[in-house]
Amino acid sequence: MNLTDKRVLLTGGSSGIGLAAAEALAAAGARLVISGRRPEALSQAVERLRAGGGQVEGVAADLATPAGREATLNKALECLGGLDILINNAGGVRAGRLEHTSEDEISTMLTVDLLAPILLTRAALPALRASGEAMVVNVASGIALIGMPFYTTYAAVKAGLSHFGEALRRELNGEGIQVMTLYPGATDTPMMGSSRAGPDLGFNKESPGAVAEAMIAGMQQGALQVIRGGEARAAMIAMNRENPQALDQRFLGMKADLEEAVRDHSAL
Template sequence: MNLTDRSILLTGAGGGIGRSLALQLSAFAPRLTLVGRRAEPLEEVASLVRDRGGQAHVVAADLGAPEAPARVVAAAQEHFGGIDVLVNNAGNVRAGRLAAIEESEVVAQIALNLTAPILLTRAALPALRASGDGLVVNVSSGIGLVGMPFYATYAATKAGIAHFGEALRREMYGEGVHVLTVYPGATSTPMMASSQAGPEHGFVYETPDEVAAATVAGMTDGSLSVVRGGERRRQMIDLNRNDPGALDRQLAEGKTELEQAVTGHSSL
């Protein structure tokens, strides 16, 4: 896909991977609608985008709120006259034993990680089809490929958005809309700040810029998926596919330490 001068709606744009995506996409002189919960960091990103030759429009919104996805899509269309690319990047996490997590924390993860991107995509589809070369980018997670203990709800949402994208890609095949799914590994973002998990627990970190660069490359070359996380993650994916019981036993060896490292992990 040629990203030059495209109208791109990007959620979770105020920090982390979303911020890096906005800045790297600026090289294509895009028309960016930047969406997030707080206006201040979005305005900062918008200023940087404009300095680099792009256009930017800020929409502060809680995507988990009723009617928010439709309102955000309408704002992007009204400001830039259409939507060529939708990047569903916004997300949240609450780790820990399922029995110890509040019901509201379960619902919040489902609302932002799964329900919101589905509704955003649904609302944007007419505009994406009208562009003639539309693209949906869904940011899943390596945990959407390999379910990790103490991330049960998060894993469900990230696997869900991945399969949503796969099904939609086939539904829209030949109809002018492509779907790319991105699976970041552990990334040094504000969302991960409260996690104590490191390489000894299977979490090898990349920078947001590295993930964003791989995502932009996938957008331009028509990839179906972008999988990050390095060699260790690839080994876990292969083992999970070929002998999931062996991975169960492997993860069980460090389960106590992992629980201690991630129980406080929350971006809610």
């Protein structure tokens, strides 16, 4: 897909992967509306993008609510005059043992990471269909492909988002709407700020810019999925499929250290 003059709605665009993706899309000639929950951070992101020459508007809204989703989509359609690309990037995480995770935290992850993207996509489909050449991009996680201990709910919702994208791709096949899923690994973003897990535990963080560049390249090439993490991640995915008990043993060896490193990891 040629991104020049494409009309893009990108959720969670005020920081991290979302902001880096907005910068890359603007550089490619796309016109954007970005959303975020924090008005001040969103305003700063819009100013930064405009200073770099981007055609960008912002909408401060909580996608966990029906009113927030409606306001976000309406703002995009009003500012852009239609919609060619929807990028479901907004998300949240709470790590730690399942029994130490509150019901509210579990509910928030289910809503923000899975329900909101599904409902926003459903609402956006008429506008995307009218585009004639449209795309939905869902930002999942490498944890959707390899379930990690202490990320039980997050793994579940991101795997759900992954399969939502796969099923939707097949549902819309031949109808002018592509669907791509991005699987970032550990990324150096504010969302990871409260995690103390490092390379010794397999968390080799890459820059948001590198993830965004891979996303944009995948969109331009019409990829079905983009998986970050290189050969090491590919090997773990293969092991998880062919010999999952071997991966169980690997996690068992680091279990105590991993639990301690991620017990405060929260970005909801």
